[in-house]
Amino acid sequence: MKSIKNAVTIEHTVNRSRFIGLLARATTETEAMAFLEQEKKNYPDANHHCYAYIIGEGLTIQKATDDKEPSKTAGVPLLEILKKNELTDVIVIATRYFGGVKLGSGGLIRAYAKTAKLLVENAEFAVKTTYDNLVITIDYQHSTSVERLIRSEATEYVSSYLENVSYNVTITHDKYLKFVDMIKDITSGSAKIDHITTESRY
Secondary structure, three states: OEEEOOOEEEEEEEOOEEEEEEEEEOOOHHHHHHHHHHHHHHOOOOOEEEEEEEEOOOOOEEEEEOOOOOOOOOHHHHHHHHHHOOEOOEEEEEEEEOOOOOOHHHHHHHHHHHHHHHHHHOOOEEEOEEEEEEEEEEOHHHHHHHHHHHHHHOOEEEEEEOOOEEEEEEEEHHHHHHHHHHHHHHOOOOOEEEEEEEEEEO
16 A cells, blocks of 8 residues: 655636645544645635545554535535545545536536546655564674674664664665564674664655
């Protein structure tokens, strides 16, 4: 699954109805609702603020709302575009100013789907990566070789030189097992390796 790097906005017109779209990163329902409230403040005189969001790695939280449009003509089309593009931790909001021409159910579905499609087409994507955080403690005699390995493999690290040398290391999960084996090889098994946490982030 993937999310987006930065919020995206677009605007388009269908039969004189003005559609303003926002696609934003939201990792909780509270964050999603904050974006919605801000859009309502930005466009207080709009006729509709329809939205959909998906939150969680397993797409565990999903919601779609038509905001007084006919049932399933707004929120569901927005949600389906998010699902089709395998996006999560995002909210899409489509604000509509009615232009005086009724679009009908089919026209509304196409218009709201187009809003979401345009937003996705203009978005930059971010893929969630899993990281392991370790503390590695070694004798000084191995520090040169170990630090060379850490510099080449770790995403980030902080070193500390006291009685022994210790490193707080962050490494991508796919490298974890091989990295630990290499540390053990370099230090002939003398390194103390503590796995602190595993985390996922964009």
